[in-house]
Amino acid sequence: MKVTVVGAGAVGASCAEYIAIKDFASEVVLVDIKENFAEGKAMDLMQTASLNGFDTKIVGSTNDYSKTANSDVAVITSGIPRKPGMTREELIGINAGIVKMVSENLIKHSPNVILIIVSNPMDTMTYLTHKVTGLPKHRIIGMGGALDSARFKYRLSEALECPASDIDGMVIGGHSDKGMLPLTRLATRNSVRVSEFLSDERLSKVMEDTKVGGATLTAMLGTSAWYAPGAAVSSLVQAIACDQHKMFPCSALLEGEYGMNDLCIGVPVILGKNGIEKIVEIDLSDEEKEKLAESAQGVKATNSLLSEVNA
Secondary structure, three states, X not given: OEEEEEOOOHHHHHHHHHHHHHXXXXXXXXXXXXXXXXXXXHHHHHOOHHHHOOOOEEEEEEOOXXXXXXXXXXXXXXXXXXXXXXXXXHXXXXXXXXXXXXXXHHHHHOOOOEEEEOOOOHHHHHHHHHHHHXXXXXXXXXXXXXXXXXXXHHHHXXXXXXXXXXXXXXXXXXXXXXXXXXXXXXXXXXXXXXXXXXXXXXXXXXXXXXXXXHHHHHHHHOOOOOHHHHHHHHHHHHHHHOOOOEEEEEEEEEEOHHHOEEEEEEEEEEEEOOXXXXXXXXXXXXXXXXXXXXXXXXXXXXXOHHHHOOO
């Protein structure tokens, strides 16, 4: 299994590190536009191999996509990160051009590659990748929902004062502060609905804290988070590499599912060796359907900006 990670910044390097430590890939290629940056990150990570007990080979490349040839999975993290006060939508003009160039170069050298999109605004970048590559829908996956769900479970475990491993829950909808929909109604602690333990008021706070999870960290750190995004991506890559058939909420191209068409938005999917093996349609309440529809309108509004930047 060969994995490429484009963008050797904090998120990309964390992703490469987690993949290597899990030791399911034979090779990870880090690519970056900055001279010797990816090579340096790769060398630094390889010097942890004997300490962390992994055999994965990590190599770096300065914009040489020939080194990515025959990758099974490629992760696109490249683009500028959010700055304090900046929305994901404001990133579109710059990041659209980057994602288009990167995806085309990856497919040139790895025609069978499965792409995982991390660059923001993530749902729109996932949609753009579909439009510019023409790949089958199961081979393009947006990461957002997996990260948002991890943040949701963290907030629930915090409210319940229990280990996060006790919690099961997911976030669907757009990967944005206003668009995401944490499914508090369906969240459980060891199969017991969390509503049995938490008041409506506390659940509402969990939901709101989850929705601003990325913005909260950006304000604290001065840049986007990287540990949780890197871990989320590595979990998606592992599910594909090991054909695990695990369910994650991911941004997927909808063609009638949930009554929606021609957009990418976070919904539950089954991930296996072919990428998205299945989109899972769950029964939503009328209120949840309404909120998902509102989220979809927000994503489509951002998608419409692609034509304005000639992407």
